[in-house]
Amino acid sequence: MERTVGATPPRVLTIAGTDSGGGAGAAADLRAMAACGVHCCVAVTAVTVQNSLGVSGVHPVPPETVAAQIETVAADIGLDAVKTGMLASAAIIEAVAGACDRSGIGVGRPTPLVVDPVAASTYGDQLLPDDALDAFRALLFPRATLITPNLDEVRLLVGVDVHDRAAQYDAAVLLHRFGSRYVLVKGGHLREDLDSCVDLLYDGRTFVELPGPRFDTGDTHGSGDNMASAIASGLARGLSVPEAVALGKRYVVEAVRHSYPLGAGHGPVSPLWAVRPWWEDGVP
Ligand code: PXL
DSSP states (O other): OOOOOOOOOOEEEEEEEEETTSSSHHHHHHHHHHHTTOEEEEEEEEEEEEETTEEEEEEEOOHHHHHHHHHHHHHHTOOSEEEEOOOOSHHHHHHHHHHHHHTTBSTTSSBOEEEOOOOBOTTSOBOSOGGGHHHIIIIIGGGOSEEOOOHHHHHHHHOOOOOSHHHHHHHHHHHHTTOOSEEEEOOTTOTTOSSBOOEEEEOSSOEEEEOOBOOOOSOOBTHHHHHHHHHHHHHHTTOOHHHHHHHHHHHHHHHHHTOOOOSSSOOBOOTTTTOOOGGGGOOO
């Protein structure tokens, strides 16, 4: 049988934990990146035991195994962008920073790096020990093209409780001082905005507000992972950071619009909202 060799899509690596419930972490990143047209490589940092009700176990992968996954993929497959999610410990963050340096990943290097500083699940389960926050600030933020904290992570990282837009601006300035090229302060947890969700992008000089709708749903598990994955996919195809962030916003708005209930707790957003249901065409 003849076949056509497919065109190689842009290559993105996610450095992330697993979610046995399939809504967040590596499972979200894989689907989001596939839906955004890129090939997704996976370096697993931790295995979590969880369902829609919460996280009941976290089992980190040895730091040297995390670094080896990154370096072995970069050396052979090559990478057009990298995204980090749950990193689980200070030692893993240190290993990721070292592997990035040895693989041409990060600001001033060929491959852009998106750092989603995952510290807790949307519902409060801790995914990072407190002593790892320093490692994030000192080792990963200076290497990041973009960091994408939500307001819970902002509070942990710079001690600012953001209750209004002015504080969101202040937090962006404080976070930018840690050395990332861009900061995206996501506004999903800002209750001041009743019908909207405004994210704020800052590059050290210019602020850009990204407004979007707010949906009345508790099924938002994995929303941050999906957004950062879409942004990394945009960067991998050569978009600028503001363009990739606008793409990520559009993508996550639709993912939340199409979220679904699952289990007795919080359901996931839908990374595959754009996939046509080809299986309904019938069996030939
Ligand atoms: O959504 C943040 C996140 C990232 N990675 C893993 C998670 C979660 C949230 O629960 O479980 C593995």
